Amino acid sequence: MDTLGIQGRVVLVTGAASGIGLEIARTCAAEGATVHLADVADPVAEAAENLGGTAHVCDVTDPDAVRALVDGVAGSSGRLDVAFLNAGINGVPSPLQPGGAIDELSFEAWQRVLRVNLDGLFLCLQQCARVMKAQRAGSIVVTASTAGLRAEPRVSYPYVVSKAAVVGLVRQASLELARFGVRVNALAPGPVVTNIGGSAPRPASGVAAWENSIPMRRWGQAGDIAGLALLLASDASSWMTGGIHVADGGASALTQVLSEDLPGPG
Ligand SMILES: NC(=O)c1ccc[n+]([C@@H]2O[C@H](COP(=O)([O-])OP(=O)(O)OC[C@H]3O[C@@H](n4cnc5c(N)ncnc54)[C@H](O)[C@@H]3O)[C@@H](O)[C@H]2O)c1
Incomplete structure (x- = not known):
């Protein structure tokens, strides 16, 4: 078996x-895949170059x-083997921050995040599924979040809810697409x-609070995620579909939420 090899695959x-x-695109390119990089932001041209x-x-x-994107990739490269559906935003205050409580949050902020993280994913998944069903093969890897697997007071409502919904979408699509040889998994x-969360430096106290909830005592780097992404794209995961695959330095192994992480008395 050509385990982690994705050489020549269209990604x-x-x-x-x-x-x-x-980082996922960089890893796939280094492995010899044909890589198509999509983004709403202009720097994607430089990254691709x-x-x-x-x-x-x-x-x-x-x-x-989105339809034009997927048709363009499949048209120019002849097929679409792997789709990493990863675009996402947050940038909305958490319930611990001013403006982030349920009764303060603006409907506009709620909709803005859901629109990218859930509606945008749905549109991409729909188009990739169309092409992959027809070719009867493919691997779709969606970037969810541990924030979609449990309540998380340090992350905004729409982000947590969008990622929880992403988990449902991945599982549902995996059921339907399995018989077409198309696998759907989530990171x-x-x-x-x-x-x-924006390019401004995070406050040191917030960074430390997160680190205290991670047994490996450090934030992840994008490179910590790319290896798992490669596994899910490759034939090494040929019997894996519908899975939600955590990479979090061990944080999910902890079941306790510290009361200091919760909002104080009202
Ligand atoms: N950074 C984290 O702590 C973390 C944790 C769990 C999950 N995630 C998820 O990882 C994914 C990637 O995020 P990241 O942390 O690398 O952040 P990032 O901001 O560095 O990258 C996100 C990219 O998505 C693009 N994007 C945003 N809106 C878009 C749109 N409408 N159409 C196309 N592209 C769009 C942005 O331009 C940006 O290049 C997201 O889905 C995010 O929710 C991030």
């Missing part, structure tokens, strides 16, 4: 201009753009150092 990565998506891949500027919330990272 699409959404949210590929930075963070986890960029650096990796020898193809750039696609695409907003995953735009149904026509569930814990906190990873990226720009998702």
